[in-house]
Amino acid sequence: MSETEEDAVLPPLERLRALLDAQQVKLGVHIRKMNSPGSPVYRYAENIWPAATILVTSFAGTALVHYYLGGAILAVGCWWWLAKVQPKIREGVFERSSLWALQSETHFDALWAKGVLSLHAELPDGRKFAAARRDDWRAFARLVHRETNRDAA
Secondary structure (H helix, E strand, O other): OHHHHHHHOOOOOHHHHHHHHOEEEEEOOOHHOOOOOOOOOHHHHHHHHHHHHHHHHHHHHHHHHHHHHHHHHHHHHHHHHHHHHHHHHHHHHHHHHHHHHOOOOOOOOOOHHHEEEEEEOOOOOOOEEEOOOOOOHHHHHHHHHHHHHHHHO
């Protein structure tokens, strides 16, 4: 099968999924944009409840015991938020975003147009390529596919 026949047979998103599965391309997600209200993968509970719990507990400790206790609760709560909760939120947003984007070309195109997604590839010969909002992700997937298959042949 020639290269042009293969291009006609394999849809662009399927080619991209194959490249991602083979770890020839890496997908980048703008976590801040995707972890904002209005995003299709935003979850209010994972962002609001932990912070609200820390603040309410700190205020309660201040009001019921002493402001030193409230400050200590706030300090420990902030550490817990930054060290334990935030990395889990980041990973969850990345997973949900990548799954949502790879569901259909429409989803991928919408997120690509907003500048949320980027693609990165390092070819076997050491050359590095990246594609972002201003680039064509379909052309990037074709290029990486062609270059990696050329080396395999």
